[in-house]
Amino acid sequence: MHYTGTVWRPPYEASSLLIEATAGCTHHKCKFCTLYDDLPFKFRMTPPEVVEADLKEAREQSRLWNYNRAARVFLVGANPFVLSAARLLETAALICKYFPDNKSIGCFSRITDITLKTDGELAELQRAGYDGLTIGIETGDNEALRFMNKGYEAQDILTQCRRLDKAGISYNFFYLTGISGAGKGEKGAYDTAAICNQLQPKVIGANMLTIYKNAELYQEIQNGNWQEETEIEKYKELRTLVEHLNIPVWFAAGGASNAIPIQGYLPRDRKKVLSVLEEIIQNVKEEELRDYRKNLRHL
Structure with missing residues (x-):
């Protein structure tokens, strides 16, 4: 599995499968924040082939434990929702490929990340499983x-x-x-x-x-x-x-x-x-x- 720096996730995502979709924060200007200071860059998108490799590895590991399911996936990164709707939908398709029983996909989002999506794109992301x-x-x-x-x-x-x-x-x-x-x-x-x-x-x-x-x-x-x-x-x-x-x-x-x-x-x-x-x-x-x-x- 590929993770960059400290992995942050909300307490209520403890049972979610954690997949890195981005690393760092696109904004990185909040005066109080030091969460991503351990990274040598501001922001980076995880290549789709790396996301797929991690999903494949997670599926293989789950099979070892006779538990080939993931009820929820949480995309790791300061604000993965900044990714384009097309990229987020591509990620959802990969999750469905390796974990067809997955119910939903969550992640951190900035308010400004939502601004980047049209109403139609938000509806499409909801149908693809993005929630919470x-x-x-x-x-x-x-x-x-x-x-x-x-x-x-x-x-x-x-x-x-x-x-x-x-x-x-x-x-x-x-x-x-x-x-x-x-x-x-x-x-x-x-x-x-x-x-x-x-x-x-x-x-x-x-x-x-x-x-x-x-x-x-x-x-x-x-x-x-x-x-x-x-x-x-x-x-x-x-x-x-x-x-x-x-x-x-x-x-x-x-x-x-x-x-x-x-x-x-x-x-x-x-x-x-x-x-x-x-x-x-x-x-x-x-x-x-x-x-x-x-x-x-x-x-």
Whole structure:
């Protein structure tokens, strides 16, 4: 199997067959991101013959274990959905060739990747099995989106995800707690809830901003241009987000960046989730949470 650098995948893709479709990120300008700094290039497409070789190897390995199935394939890379519809359909055909029982295909996508597809292409991709995209929207706070160089604004999230809704392609969001900065987190959470409440994400996964010295954001802090929230502020921000989400959605703050895992289905589990958040805000010391953040060597 061919994998380049660190392999990233959402927690809920743990049972998916991981196939590298791209490596690196086409954008690679977000001030907080260091996920792909271990690569000697910005972005690279995996040749179709390499994708096919990996699918063939995966099938052979599955046969050794008398398990010649893959219910779901997750295409590895920062944003494989940036590939042309034709290339994505070619990949879907290869998956069907080697795993005819496969039910769906997922991957990471930027909001701007959706923009590149026509409505007809999105519908065709849905018929080919693409579903459950994971999109790092990060926030609905336009000021933060602009400062962090995300390359889109809140209205773009609405426009493009509504197109996914129309095409029948489901999606999950990553929210980045702390992206708005000190004193602005709760407003950022409110703005994000306002955007999400107009859409249909299946999952909202919250990750907490962790700033490493090789991030551009670290230098912005040194220059006095931005200030990080305290750890307790980040939990207050999450509390605001959970309070204002009015759609049926699985909420989870469970990745390594979260010192204390929290999850529940909203709105059913809202009181339970808010109770946990309130307990953290009132009784966990800032120093303990900050020590966790400082000692988090890798996401």
